[in-house]
Amino acid sequence: MRRIHPIYAAALLLLAATVAVAIAAGGAGVGQAGGRSASVHDDSPGGAAALRRYLEAMGAQTVVAEGDVFAIPSGTGVLFILGVNETVSAEDVTLVKNFVDRGGVLVVATDIGFFERPILEQLGVHTGGVALSGLHPLTNAAFAEPPARSIAVDRGVTFTPDRGRVILATDGKGPLVVSGRIGSGLFHVVGSLAPFLTGNLGIADDGAFALDLARLGLAGGLVAFDEYHHGFHPSSDILVLLERTAPGRALVFVTAATLLYLALSGRRLGPPIPLEVRPPRSSLEYIRGFAGLVRRARRGEIARRRLRNDLRLALARDLGLDPDLPFERVANAVAAVDPARAAEARAIDAALSRPLREDRLLRTVRQIERLVAGRTA
Numbered sequence: 001m002r003r004i005h006p007i008y009a010a011a012l013l014l015l016a017a018t019v020a021v022a023i024a025a026g027g028a029g030v031g032q033a034g035g036r037s038a039s040v041h042d043d044s045p046g047g048a049a050a051l052r053r054y055l056e057a058m059g060a061q062t063v064v065a066e067g068d069v070f071a072i073p074s075g076t077g078v079l080f081i082l083g084v085n086e087t088v089s090a091e092d093v094t095l096v097k098n099f100v101d102r103g104g105v106l107v108v109a110t111d112i113g114f115f116e117r118p119i120l121e122q123l124g125v126h127t128g129g130v131a132l133s134g135l136h137p138l139t140n141a142a143f144a145e146p147p148a149r150s151i152a153v154d155r156g157v158t159f160t161p162d163r164g165r166v167i168l169a170t171d172g173k174g175p176l177v178v179s180g181r182i183g184s185g186l187f188h189v190v191g192s193l194a195p196f197l198t199g200n201l202g203i204a205d206d207g208a209f210a211l212d213l214a215r216l217g218l219a220g221g222l223v224a225f226d227e228y229h230h231g232f233h234p235s236s237d238i239l240v241l242l243e244r245t246a247p248g249r250a251l252v253f254v255t256a257a258t259l260l261y262l263a264l265s266g267r268r269l270g271p272p273i274p275l276e277v278r279p280p281r282s283s284l285e286y287i288r289g290f291a292g293l294v295r296r297a298r299r300g301e302i303a304r305r306r307l308r309n310d311l312r313l314a315l316a317r318d319l320g321l322d323p324d325l326p327f328e329r330v331a332n333a334v335a336a337v338d339p340a341r342a343a344e345a346r347a348i349d350a351a352l353s354r355p356l357r358e359d360r361l362l363r364t365v366r367q368i369e370r371l372v373a374g375r376t377a
Contacts, residue, residue, distance in 0.1 A: 038083030038109070038193045040064060040225045045199030048082055048225070054207060055214055055223055066227040070095065077221020078105045078214045083193050084115040084229040092229075093118045101183030107213050109190040113157050115229070124162035125178050125189045131156035132171040135204050139169060142179075143212045148205035151177075156192025188213050295358075303361065304352045307368060311352075314372040315345060344371055 036046035040062075043049045052062050063073045070092045072079060079099060096119055100106045106123075110116045113127035120126065135150045143149075151169065158174030161167065168188075169177035176191045190196075195206040214223050294302055308327070316323045316330050319337070327349055335342035348367055356364065 039230045050198035060223045062223045064225050064227045070228040072099050075222045076224040078223045081108045081226040088118050100185035103184040106187040109193050111193050126160045128158040128160045128174045131158050131191050146208040148208035150204045151195045151209050152203040153192040154194050308352045
């Protein structure tokens with residue numbers, strides 16, 4: 001019986017463990033995420049489920065905005081947008097602005113201000129620096145019923161509001177809570193999710209602060225929570241299934257582990273490809289290749305200089321002269337023996353001193369060969 005390679009056994013165990021974890025985590029919802037979602041569907045300390053129950057206990061009727069498209073439920077008086085974690089489209093921004101313009105109350109809270117930036121820009125509020133953690137006093141009479149004197153912040157951002165906006169709280173360095181009006185409506189921008197989270201409602205006056213912001217909703221209007229931008233809507237994008245579901249993440253992990261194993265083990269995915277055996281190149285091929293380079297570079301003087309040098313060397317060698325002598329001295333020595341040959345050599349050298357067409361250059365090569373061969377013969 002053939003033994004299983006240890007690395008295959010390890011890969012099989014890893015795959016089984018991954019599938020088991022995926023099945024065990026497959027039913028985990030938002031409430032079990034344990035993160036800082038600020039979702040009303042999240043019962044963990046980082047969710048906002050307790051805020052919704054708190055407002056309902058105080059007499060407010062709450063609804064959630066979720067579904068195929070982003071829409072603000074009819075009859076909404078207060079809209080909470082807490083911790084957006086996906087892109088807000090231009091159409092959604094227009095819908096929110098129109099809601100405030102018609103008299104609605106908008107509450108936007110963020111820890112970073114990244115995905116909420118389109119909404120904040122429309123409200124005339126811009127993100128600044130990192131907010132200081134701790135208790136920060138509220139400096140406006142708007143938080144008198146119920147009384148809220150300070151809020152607890154663990155992390156967040158400060159803002160740079162446009163002119164006409166009201167600063168309700170600071171962290172000592174910059175605005176932390178900013179309010180303003182658009183049309184007949186009102187908006188509040190809070191630079192931290194902490195005052196609205198389940199784990200923080202009982203700290204300082206966070207609960208009273210959240211209730212004051214939703215106070216108009218207690219007078220008969222609905223209090224809506226934006227869950228659409230928390231991802232509570234269907235999506236046809238396969239990446240959503242891979243990124244946000246446990247089986248999808250398990251599939252990504254198994255794929256990455258398999259590719260890593262193949263890369264480290266050096267195993268091929270198919271039959272070996274034989275190397276292409278080429279016959280060795282002849283000297284003529286190299287010569288033709290070099291000639292082509294010279295022709296394309298328009299550097300014909302390289303060939304002419306080489307031919308002039310070959311002519312001088314051949315004539316000097318025939319007479320037993322120093323090859324480094326100037327051509328004129330070599331030609332004079334040839335003329336003393338054979339004047340006709342010297343005249344032809346001077347004519348060839350003069351022709352090679354200027355540009356020549358290829359056909360003339362080839363004829364010059366044959367003349368040099370005949371001139372040298374005629375003497376040695």
